[in-house]
Amino acid sequence: MTGIVLNEELSRTSLIFIYAAMAFYTVAFITFVWHLTRLSSEKKKIRKSADALEKAGLWILGIAAATHGAGVVMRGISASRVPWANMYEFSISGSFIIVAIFLCALVVRDIRVIAAFVSAFALLVLGAATTLFYVQVKTLMPALQSYWLVIHVTVAVLATSFFFIAAALSIAFLFAQAKWVKNGKGNITKLIRRVLSVFPKPKKMERLSYRFNVIGMILWTFTLIAGAIWAQKAWHRFWGWDTKEVWTFIIWTIYAGYAHARATRGWDGARAAWLSVVGFVAVLFNFTIVNLFFKGLHVYSGLK
């Protein structure tokens, strides 16, 4: 470890790439929103011509992701290690994986409906990362020098990505099946209905959301177990109800509740979808509020 030379120059270049990615995400987001407003038009012709916009949006999102990915890789190289040892790095890596998984998933499943949501989320996370969480490139503190950093965190990021996509689909589902959307007479509800009419049926979105949550749950269970194994080595016990452990447990329990809800009459559908949203809110809470304001052993934000 003594020999590590941090490459400041490269980490600055990395930051420039992250800013550039934010610009691309902004353009992508505007394009997707523009697409949606066109979809909501009453004129069929305008709706038909919207496809080109969506395609353009996806291309821009792809460019944003590539720029973003390059920024993440440079940050890693500049520190000679995986780029997720503090909140800034976890945010840029995590949001990149979310976008990457979204783009990959598009190939096998039609989840375009959440494209605007994904670009906005990536933009927000990068915004928070660069303004609130930014720290200069640092070496790893001894407690983080372990291959478990690679395993535990990679899987946690992946789980978060799947949960995110699932939650976004659940939100879309909740909109699509909400009574006020279905029966509303106002212009806005009509507009929402027209937009939704192009997207998969509510039931389909709900099922897709479930499939993403399933993968998320498997990965989250693994994260929890890997965290416990690591805690045994770093903190001398596999479980000690540290604040981060508590929230990992809470999140796991909420998703277990979700799995049961989905198989329980009266709880499937909207209630399960709400649990999927609540679960993801807990994931976000765990990463932001718990990291920054709760006392615990996971004090790796790198912020003072």
Added chain:
Amino acid sequence: MDSSQQSESSPESNAESTQTTGTELSRDAQQAPSAPNSPSIGILGWLRWTWRQLTSMRTALILLLLLAAAAIPGSVYPQRSADPNGVTQFFQQQPDLAGWLDKAQLFDVYSSTWFSSIYLLLFISLIGCVVPRTLVHAKALVAKPVPTPTNLSRMPAHKETVLGDKKLAKLESSKKADLLHRGFERLKRQGYRVERQGDSISAERGYLRETGNLVFHVALIGVLFAVGFGGAYSYSGQRVLVVGDTFVNNLAGYDSFSPGPFFNQSELAPFRMTLTDFQSDFDIRNKTNLNTPLDFRAYVTSQVGMDGTPKKSVIRVNYPLEMPNASVYLTGNGFAPVLTFKDASGKVSFSGPVIYLPQDDKYTSLGVIKLPDAKPKQFGVISFFYPAAGKLPSGALTSVSPIAVNPMVTMSVYIGNLGLDSGVPQNVFTLNVHGLKQVAGGKAKTKGVELRVGETKTLPGGLGTVKFETFKRFASLDISYNPAQGWVLFFALLSLAGLITSFLVPRRRVWIRRTANGFEVAALARGDDPLLEKVVEDLSAFLGSKKSAKAPKAQTTKAKTPGKKKDKE
């Protein structure tokens, strides 16, 4: 779709109620007595009703959500188990509130009555749920596939293929090429349990899904028991070793020791361990990262039993030393200046290394020395050690680096009754200055004592002299043992394996029926099955086109997937 008898009705499995299967979960479906407190059902009925409620999936779901909610306060308030100092502080800052919170067990959430009740209820519910399910599943494992339903078109995936007589004849030119026979063979190859029932075939696969689900739930019980057992028999203790010191693994060897309720001394395996050296690395190359710790290494020589061969090892953060019935962890380190105090007559009243606790990341460290036997009067010393002494703009001393480039010790001296004979236990790291008189340092007339390595200074008021001989490093070690740790891991991984299986193995039934002028294929999934429709498509395509029979393409008249026709995939 008919879901009248369906209890656990995930959207895809609604149609399953047309056929009740062995593995159906029917607890919820059993009619609960309409009025549980109506006098006619009696105690027994009431008990049965309660039990059924408790083991219902809805109860499990609510208990899970309750458990999640109940865990939250433990992350808000400091917990005695994880952060005892935080609790003490809370009591000092808000004694009234703390008293109330303590009554509600909010400083011990995870061992509180209410938290325990929730998870115990949940696990009782779990056992009550899993046992009958296991029995039902065991029967299902040896049962034959269900009779083919009369109306296949009601299944969620269904396709009817109509063939001309000629084509049919060509497709079934020999007994071997019989349509149902070929379907039978193909499904068998794909791992289905298949039965021919006259003019139809009934097949089922994916029993592993339910097996996985049961394994998952049972393994959770395993985790709970292993954690409980481990907690009862575990121990953990702390010991600070200065370089050169030896730790012997018996109760007297520990500075502090916390055993589980069933701990017994024979668990302490005989071994000894000497700290031979301690080294730390800090970053001195990268400007933005200056003085960040890079590595801590405790070099030890350990020996198992009375006459085992000595073995050299290095303990680092994340890399504990494994000893019999114990893992030894490096939890902290610091400096231990070696000091010699002599009284006015030249007699040594104290000599040796003193543990100074680091106060900041540059290792400005605080040490306390009590000299109850000093002549002519007892006195105490509050002392700082600076590995790299420097001055703040205010003139106060501080350490500017964690590396010992300019070591210095300062001391404030207090005289008076140290209270060591009073029988009240005292923390060796603090000096209660209440009732003592400061004679050097602070507001006292005499300045505090400042010493560099090798220097000797005279103490005020005829208290003698002090010499800063040299300094050593110390390492704080945590020695702990949990006999069930391996079991916890085993059950945790088992439950993960069960979870993956139960989520990813599709459980489905497939039927083929010969019709007058073709055949029907239908399928039904239990739980989520993304491939259901594709299975029906593929099987129909296979049955309708036999290469060897050189049959012309079958013409499809009806493809039906209720309610999903226009879904985009």
